[in-house]
Amino acid sequence: MVDTILPLVLTGAVAKRRGKRLIGPIDAEIGPVGFTIVMGPNGSGKTTLLRLMHGLQRLAEGTVDWQGTQIDVQKRQAYVFQNPIMLRRSVKENLSYPLSLRGVSKSSATKTVNDWAGRIHLDRALEQDAMMLSGGEKQKLALARALIQKPDVLFLDEPCANLDGRATREIEELLLETSRAGTRIVMATHDMGQARRLATDVMFMLQGNLHEFGAAKQFFAQPETPQARAFLNGDIIE
Amino acid sequence: MSPKPGQVDRAGLVHAMSDIFEGLKAAFWLLVALDRDLVEITLRSLQVSLSALVIASAIGLPFGTWLAIRRFRHRRTAIAVMNALMGLPPVVVGLVVYMLFSRTGPFGVFGLLFTPAAMIIAQVIIITPLIASIAHQSMRELWADYHDLLISLNTGHWQRIRTLMWDGRRALLTASLAGFGRAIGEVGAIMIVGGNIDHATRVLTTAIALETGKGDFALALGLGCVLIGLAIVVNLAIHRLSRTERDGRW
Ligand SMILES: Nc1ncnc2c1ncn2[C@@H]1O[C@H](COP(=O)(O)OP(=O)(O)OP(=O)(O)O)[C@@H](O)[C@H]1O
Ligand SMILES: [Mg+2]
Numbered sequence: 001m002v003d004t005i006l007p008l009v010l011t012g013a014v015a016k017r018r019g020k021r022l023i024g025p026i027d028a029e030i031g032p033v034g035f036t037i038v039m040g041p042n043g044s045g046k047t048t049l050l051r052l053m054h055g056l057q058r059l060a061e062g063t064v065d066w067q068g069t070q071i072d073v074q075k076r077q078a079y080v081f082q083n084p085i086m087l088r089r090s091v092k093e094n095l096s097y098p099l100s101l102r103g104v105s106k107s108s109a110t111k112t113v114n115d116w117a118g119r120i121h122l123d124r125a126l127e128q129d130a131m132m133l134s135g136g137e138k139q140k141l142a143l144a145r146a147l148i149q150k151p152d153v154l155f156l157d158e159p160c161a162n163l164d165g166r167a168t169r170e171i172e173e174l175l176l177e178t179s180r181a182g183t184r185i186v187m188a189t190h191d192m193g194q195a196r197r198l199a200t201d202v203m204f205m206l207q208g209n210l211h212e213f214g215a216a217k218q219f220f221a222q223p224e225t226p227q228a229r230a231f232l233n234g235d236i237i238e
Numbered sequence: 239m240s241p242k243p244g245q246v247d248r249a250g251l252v253h254a255m256s257d258i259f260e261g262l263k264a265a266f267w268l269l270v271a272l273d274r275d276l277v278e279i280t281l282r283s284l285q286v287s288l289s290a291l292v293i294a295s296a297i298g299l300p301f302g303t304w305l306a307i308r309r310f311r312h313r314r315t316a317i318a319v320m321n322a323l324m325g326l327p328p329v330v331v332g333l334v335v336y337m338l339f340s341r342t343g344p345f346g347v348f349g350l351l352f353t354p355a356a357m358i359i360a361q362v363i364i365i366t367p368l369i370a371s372i373a374h375q376s377m378r379e380l381w382a383d384y385h386d387l388l389i390s391l392n393t394g395h396w397q398r399i400r401t402l403m404w405d406g407r408r409a410l411l412t413a414s415l416a417g418f419g420r421a422i423g424e425v426g427a428i429m430i431v432g433g434n435i436d437h438a439t440r441v442l443t444t445a446i447a448l449e450t451g452k453g454d455f456a457l458a459l460g461l462g463c464v465l466i467g468l469a470i471v472v473n474l475a476i477h478r479l480s481r482t483e484r485d486g487r488w
Contacts (some may be wrong), residue, residue: 056389072390088380088405097401098391164272 001151005066005152006032006184008053012062012117014131023048025062030186035179037195037216038188040205041237046188047082049205050155053186055078078151080159082188084142086130091122094130094141098149116144119174135162143171147178154178156187160194160204196220204228206237225234261459263405268460280464283441284472286354286428287421290361294421295414300367302373303399303406303412306381317374322365328360330426335360339431352433357441365417372416373478376409377402411480422469442468 007029014024023045030036030053038046051057053064054077056077066073087094091202092095099109117123120140125133143159156175160168168191175198179185189195195202199216204223211229212219230237282369308332337343339351351354380402388398403410425443434438436447443467449458470484 054390074367077384077390079390081390082387085383087384087387087401101391101393102395 004032005068005076006030007067008153009065010053010062011065013052013059015048015057016059016060021060021208022057023052023205024060026052026210028203028210028213030184033185034184034200035175035198036106036184036186036201036203037199038186038203038205039190039195040211040230041231044205046205046209047157048208049203049210050079050157050186050188054155072151076148076152078140078149078153078154080142080146082157082161084135084138086133086138086141088129088131090127091117091130091133092126092143095145095148098145102149105109112148116148120144136164136167139163140171143174147174149184153184153186156177156185158188158190160191161191168194204231206231257455258459260456264456265460268457269464276461276464278437279442279445279461282354282439283422283465283468286357286441287361287418289354289358290349290365290421291414291418293358294369294417295410296299297362298369298417299373299403299410300399301415302370302375302378303402304395305370305374306377307395307398308458317441320367320374321373323481324365324371326364326428328364328424329430331360331363333428335363335431344467351431352435352439354432354439356431357428357439358440359426360431361421364424364427365421368420369413369417373410376413380406380409383420408480411476415476418472419469420431420471423465465468472483 009030009071010026010028012025012027013076014026015022026049038049038226040046048057052059055064055074056079060182087097089097091115092113095113096106099112100106102111114126117126120137120143121143122133122141124210125137130138133141139159139162145154146154146156159175160171163171172194175185175187178197187198199219201214202212202216202218202219203210204212206227214224219228220232227237239406305313305320306467335356336351339348339356341351350359381398384398384402384405386403393401423443425447427446428439428441429444432441434440434444440448442461446458446461446465449455449461
């Protein structure tokens with residue numbers, strides 16, 4: 001077992017769908033520390049990029065290289081989807097599912113599960129059917145289900161899209177705490193304020209290309225390209 | 239006086255109505271008296287069809303689920319074949335099983351022909367494709383929902399199958415019930431391989447066929463009522479079981 005599965009290196013990575021290019025070619029390196037925010041207009045390829053890095057999207061050309069053995073690489077990542085996927089089970093069973101996959105016994109999982117349910121304020125809904133939760137509650141549950149795996153690398157696809165202001169703040173706190181504890185986070189968001197609060201570096205996607213990639217401070221203060229500047233100003237980009 | 243074409247034969251209708259009435263009356267008395275033969279035939283029907291159901295479910299449910307999650311070269315062909323097998327005529331299945339298990343057939347040494355075992359085998363062949371096909375349909379939908387999550391969680395094939403089967407258990411139950419309905423009402427195959435032998439292989443459907451042939455409509459209809467009742471009771475019982483289990487959990 002290695003210390004970290006990072007850095008993640010993409011070289012000329014292209015994703016296609018039925019022969020049509022979705023994103024790429026993309027060259028990028030995700031280093032071992034930091035909080036990367038992926039930004040860009042709708043349909044610019046943020047989700048596809050995250051899926052490609054996580055291994056959910058098939059690579060058409062180029063390479064996506066992690067460090068370490070394949071088993072390690074797969075086990076030490078977690079992903080929270082843009083539309084949360086709930087198992088048709090109770091809240092409790094949704095939380096304990098990743099643990100049971102790893103052979104954690106029910107009794108030792110219970111404490112962890114209760115703990116996490118409390119942190120997302122679903123401790124009273126433990127026995128409830130997860131399909132019946134509100135959109136925001138589902139998102140929080142999906143996040144907790146990812147964090148419960150203690151991943152080294154965490155991919156988040158707009159995890160706060162349906163959350164109110166307070167819940168968003170709570171989730172941000174949680175993410176910062178997770179990040180400080182050593183989890184490498186790569187997160188797509190449309191929320192400019194959130195991006196400024198969380199990012200150490202920014203990937204700016206445009207029409208399937210990684211248009212800009214650099215330190216957050218630099219990006220927000222002085223974007224290199226006119227398109228990024230327009231995006232930050234909320235203008236429509238051509 | 240015989241009726242003209244297109245005209246209802248009044249007398250015939252009255253006659254049929256009274257036959258049906260007699261049949262219901264006979265069914266009632268058979269039931270109330272718990273007629274020994276009736277009980278025996280009913281229990282054998284249940285024994286044969288439930289055994290076939292358990293075996294066919296044990297094969298068909300995991301297979302249907304497996305087909306839903308697995309991508310392989312001839313997957314489409316496999317699904318097409320499975321769906322085609324759903325329409326196998328029971329009589330033909332009976333004939334084939336008969337030939338396989340007859341004294342001169344390859345499995346003749348087991349001496350299973352004209353025993354409930356042969357009837358179970360025939361029914362397994364008839365309902366397994368049906369159960370697998372319905373299971374496959376609903377598992378495919380569930381898999382479409384779960385696909386990304388289960389891949390991301392790095393699950394193995396068995397873990398995926400187990401998760402889908404557990405979370406889709408109500409749909410799987412429906413698949414099994416459809417299989418049971420087909421088995422309990424089936425007559426063509428078990429008549430051939432069972433032989434409708436009194437106190438050995440006679441079941442409700444074959445008995446109905448026999449009594450109808452002998453012209454004893456009342457008894458036939460009585461048995462028919464029991465058959466319908468049985469199908470309803472088993473359906474309700476299984477649904478009730480699944481409901482209680484669900485309420486307990488959620
Ligand atoms: N499975 C797919 N089939 C066909 N086209 C796809 C598929 N997935 C993505 N695309 C296309 O790829 C492009 C990028 O999509 P993607 O979902 O990555 O964008 P996004 O930046 O995440 O957008 P949003 O902000 O709306 O979430 C879009 O044009 C989309 O139509
Ligand atoms: Mg997206």
